[in-house]
Structures are given as C-alpha cells and as structure tokens.
Amino acid sequence: MRTILFAAALSALSFGAQAGDVAAGKAKAGVCAGCHGVNGISSVPMYPNLAGQHAQYIVKQLKAFKSGERKDPVMAGMVAPLSDADMENLAAYYESLK
C-alpha cells in the first residue's frame, strides 16, 4: 500500500513538472515569433523551428539559457524575465504545434 501511494505521488509530481498550459504559452510567445516564426516555423534558417519539438527539451534549453550554461546573447535577454511556469507553458505551446 505504501508502495502504491509512493508511486502515485511520484507520478503526480512528474506530471506536474511537465504539464504546461498551452493557452498561457501562446499568450507569452509573441516575442518568440520574431525569430522562431508565428507558428514555430522559423523563416530564418539560422534559428530553429520549435513547432512539434519536445516540451521537455525546450524547457531544458530555456533553463540553460537562463543559467548561462547555454550561451546566446539574444536568448539570454529573452529568458531573463521568464519563470519556470512561463517556460513550461511556452514549451507546451510549441510542442502542441505541428
């Protein structure tokens, strides 16, 4: 019984860590569209497409830009005001695009 409760708690935690809000992410994504495209398909080949990308990977990169682990002068400025929840919402939004 203890094992089952523990497994359920773990599952809830990991769901919580991944579940971004697509609509909230879309609302925050306006500034991203300049380089990554209105629908997550970038028209500038130097910048990555984000449409359909894994949310977990996007969150990891946003956090890496914020911590300075991954360096990019433009992205450093972009992520500075983002909370963890903002990042999860943006990632959920881009993952939801085709």
Next chain:
Amino acid sequence: MRTILFAAALSALSFGAQAGDVAAGKAKAGVCAGCHGVNGISSVPMYPNLAGQHAQYIVKQLKAFKSGERKDPVMAGMVAPLSDADMENLAAYYESLK
C-alpha cells in the same frame, strides 16, 4: 558587369556553404538515431527532434558542440570525429525529413 559577376560568385559561395549531401548524411546518421530517432523524431522527450529542422541551425549547433561553445558531454563525444562536410551532410539529411 563586375557587379553581376561578383553577385554570382557570392551566390555560388553561399550555396556551397549550405549544400550538404542528403545520402551521405543518412549514411552517417546511424549513431544519431539512438537518441534522435530513426526518422529524426526522438522517442525520449529530453532529446530534440531533428526532422525538418533547418540545416543551417543544425550545422551551427554541431560546430558549437565541437568547439565547446555549447556544452553537452554526449554530443561532445559524438561530434569529435565529424568534419565540416560531415556536419553539412547530416544537417541536409535531417532537414530533408518530415
């Protein structure tokens, strides 16, 4: 006339810089499939999908992993043996996937 020749030369140069060989890239991509999926769609959400990604962005990231500008212990090992031509071929292959 001089301007036209110069423009043509520039155009040829920039084409040369981007044009990877899809078939050669596919032949090199076997080891990438472990994490990025057989068709460039990763089954592990921590790793990015590469299918349809811009070749220019992929080349830029591969070079950044090789130079150490972008740090990742797995990718550092993966890119170590790659030439610039290998990177362009891999990038052309992944860009060609849906």
